[in-house]
Amino acid sequence: MMTRSPRTPLLLATALAALMPALVLSGPARAASTTYHVDNRSGSGCTDSGPGSAQRPWCTFAPVNARTYAAGDRILLARGAAWKEGMKLRGSGTAAAPVEVSAYGSGARPRILKGASDYGVSLYNPSHWAVRNLEIDGRGAKKLTYGVVASYKGPEGIGHEGLTFSDLYVHHTHMGVRVGGDAVPATDQWAVKGVRMRGITGKHNGVSIAFGDSKGRKHFIQDTVLTDLDLNNDDGAPAPLPEECPNALTLQSMTRVTVMDSVVSHAGGCPVRTGTTGIYLGHVADVDLTNNIVAFTQQTGSPDQSGVNYEGWTDDVAVRGSLLTGNVRWGVGLQGIHADGPNTRVTVESNAIVDNGRPPVASLGDDSRTDGVIRGNLWKGDSLTDTVSGGSFDKIAVSGNAGPTGEGRVWYAARDFATGQGLNQWRYQHSPDGGATWKDLTYQNGDGSWRPSAGALPVLSKWRWHPVGGKGLVARTWTAPRDGTVAIRGQAAKADLGGDGVRVQIRHGDRQVLTPHGLSGGNRVGIGTSVDALPVKAGDTLRFIVDPGAAGDTAHDTTSWAPVVGYL
Template sequence: MKNTIMRSFYLTVLLFMFGIVFFAVSTMAANYYVDATAGSDSNNGTSTASPWKTLTKVNSMTFQPGDTIFLKKGEAWTGRLWPKGSGSQGAPITIDAYGTGNAPHINGNGQESAVYLYNQQYWEIKNLEITNNNGTSSRRLGIYVVNEDAGTLEHIHIVGNNVHDVYGDNVKDGNGSGGIKIRTIAGNVKSNYNGILIDGNVVGPRVDRTGIDVNSDYWCRPDSGCTGTYNWYPSTDVMIQNNYVADVGGDGIVPMATLGAIVQYNTVNGFNMRSGTPNAGIWAWNADHTVIQYNEAFNGHTTRDGQGFDIDYGQTGTIVQYNYSHDNDGGFILICQPGGAKNDGGIVRYNISQNDYERVFHLIGPTTNTQVYNNTIYLPAGSTTQPINVGSWGGYTQSISFYNNIWHLDGAGSWLGIANAGTFNFNYNTIYGVHTAGEPADPNKLTANPWLAGPGTGTNRTAVDGYKLLTGSPAIGTGMLVSNNGGKDYWGNTVSSSAAPNRGAYNGSGVQGTPPSPLIVHNGGFETGALGPWGNWNTASVVAGNARSGSYALQLAGGPGSSEQVVQVQPNTTYTLSGYARTTNSSEQVRIGVKNYGGTETYAVITSTSYTKGTVTFTTGASHTTATIYVYKPSGAAYAYGDDLSIATTASISNSGFESGTLSPWTNWNTASVAANNARSGSYALRLAGGPGSAEQVIPLQPSTTYTLSGYAKTATASQPVRIGVKNYGGAEVYAVISSTSYTQGSVTFTTGSSNTTATIYVFKPSGSSDAYSDDLTITQ
């Protein structure tokens, strides 16, 4: 009991003493003010009425924990800001702004850096405008924080600053130029940082070389390919978020020699603007378990790398998720390592790539155990971007998996080098649009249109709803279950750990919208000026001139020769292929046709020397999802030309002649039935036994499309007419009135609304007691 009482007494004393110390620190903390116009270095600096004037004065001071240095807004200083001292836990030293107007401006004017800390900790640098430009280029930085032989330094926060016009050189080096750099220099004491926050800064324009980076000389380990003395000592608790990096000479944002860094909610707009070396937008190097998420990277200007994102070598377990990459010269993502290094267990999931160039996925070197799943990729018509490019860097990819991804390819280049990969798992992916050389096999591949709400319409990271799936999409619920799948999609929708997910970056139940046309002829007017995705056999090319419309046409330079394209179709569906062609010699025909659709090859023959339309109608087989369309000149030496090819669904009416002997799928109101007599053709007809009564059917149609409904009807009494009409199509109800006692054709023309995909057709007798009959209804586009 006595020992317990004594321990309690000593604890009370210690807590009391700690309280005194904390109180002393708090009461010792001071605010200091700096005003370049009204200040004086002879002032005490402790109020807005007696501010200091120069950076020299600030740099001469050693500040204490809890102190704040306030620089006046609207003022400017030339030179380097390097205040001394360190804060403590709970009492950092802060540099901030006061007053009104523009942020306080520091121009380093050719110094190594404009703002500098050396072997200092517990600092926060906020709300400054920083430049470093004296008209000549050299190694130069905006904000530069250095640890040399200081062990672990804590709590470096750089928040809300505007760093631009840093006229550094573009040498690619850990000790190179940049906007914001936190660096550890090797010495006698193994050193690193803990608690780095780089938040809400604007870096750029005109910053050379790197926008934001954290790096260290303590990088040597086998994972990075280093064979020297191993000294890897990563910085921890690193957060880089909410920054806007624009117009940088080289790389955008790069954490190096870190463990568990998080890089999120950043935008990199314009990287490698002036460097001739390999660069990427956001990436990590020699850094384990990095999470790169909710970022946007675009306008990368190089194909020497040049991707929006990168899982580089010297890493284990990097996750790249919920990012938006677009319009980068080098593509979406690089996954790489040289032989002798390590890149293991990377994950790329729930990202969106739009209009990236050169290659979407660049896989180079013997990386291992990478998973790429539930990403959505869009390439526009005329694109020659390679969906995947596998290359060697001391070996090829050893093991990688692609699951549940959507490639919506209105245009694309070849899939390159996949056969060189070791273990290449490719399953449950959707590849819609063009199908180019090297496309990998997939036992559960879908080639049907995934029904993206608006592919190609993304404008920024939070405005990409065009990559959600429409209700009824074949990609909904047809993916492969992936363990440890992150639990949510790009938009925050739950991804189940037990139920089959969607394909692509969206895992919701679907959004309302107009389903896309089930079939598209890509580059049907050849207005890209190039042949792709059409193929060439023997003589085909695209020429400027000889066009029916626009500026370009397909040319078959003599014969035989042809150009073909594989298009996506729905099974058991009737289509009409239309196009225009001409030949320079009427004795040498040119054909527009279709094959490989589940039926007999069919084509239209054109012998005219002026553009003439050719059409063919075909119905796909029960299991066919593609067809090959072509323009073909079978023989002769004369030239032929083709232009303006298109394909459309031929609308159909089920049981249009009632020859099933039953009413279905027509529905009856009051008096409708099928009779085995009074047919116009065949054996059966629709009977309306007196009136009023009707039969209706809902049919699928395309939005904003003009159709003609035709059919035959008769009535037993001329004064009791019968109607053939259409309603619920997006316009006013229209119908034809037939009062003849013998079969007479009636027809109506209508145009569907911009969001209408169905219409209700009907045969209706509004009144009377005599019978009426109808037969042989058709609808044409």
């Protein structure tokens, strides 16, 4: 077995450094809180010499790029329109009034296509910007280097806050979304704080989302939350460059990060001599990967080919409540190949790590030793752990793991989420009377959720639960397909911070097998929901329940929980 060739500490930060856009600060400043419209479609009446109003929109991005923006400004692109040019944006908003790039009208997202620029949307030292509702298609004779890039450069690249990217579809680029730069913040400073990404779909990129500076400073990017990502088939198509496809999600130069309710699949789709993985972690601290699916890292003959890779220089990084499956080799790789960069305080707990090509967790290399815990996981394989090239688990506490699971599938609630009751053994139910009676919910095509009726509480979606008030309970109910002994794992965590919290419990028929556990309003890390060695008969039900807590208050009660059941 071949161990990963040591990556340079900032492989992705340096590999494309020369391609980072060299932006200038020229251009007229103007008054704040103006909305500009851009629509190049036939019949729009567009003119670049006009005001950019809805009645007389701009045609191209030339007038967009000529301005410096201020608090409350909006740049709106017409739905159904497409441009072969890049947007180069400057200026800053405020926390109360960010600058926004988004869409208007009806129809498909506005599309930014490969033109003369190396980027689709480029922001220079941005504070309080939001980029939403766009498609960026990087295909061309020389595809886009970046779909969306935020660059923090020079002395002015220090101390920025507030960056939001949401509802974007970015594909066929070298890097889909990139946040980085060469600014040099002191240890008590940062380049950008408060990054939010939600609803990003990345497909056929080299890397779909990448963070990092040029020196691996853990404090460079702070307080980042990534949710509802769908990163798949990152293979650099068409015609990938050498070394282009190391992973789908690169987390570098970061402190305090949450990745939740996301799917990373079929990453690493081209040969990379230093190795491939789904999620890459290096030079990071205080990271929680909670309730995600990381699956099917591809077979390209590269080293690693794991689901999640701890490269090195990590501290207090946890993988919890996730499904790690179908990867060519390990679910989790703990690298010990950097003498000056061990992985410290690793946590791998409450996951389902099954059906990978090698044992669930590997320790690779003997230049440094990883310390931490591997506990409470549900696993399948010949053994739970694997050592390669002198790797060791001597400093890792391994306890409470259930396995190996038997032949066949495990039932992971988020992966199995369906539009019909009873599919994949799951039903979606609620009780208005504290569990005395249970009723099926109705699937809502409009938002892809289960509810009593459109817009009503309680609600169940792929990852999330929200109870109704009073004695109302909401539940996913699993029905045993055969006799046997099962183990249950999962991690319940708050998806919406605030409020007085919720309670979670598990019932086998009418019997509690996990008594109600309180989950406080600010607990995004969450609590484990484990049950060991539970005998079941065919037709028995396991009901996974969320209620609004003793006070019955439902404010901010949206909860992430993807329980998993497997036969031992």
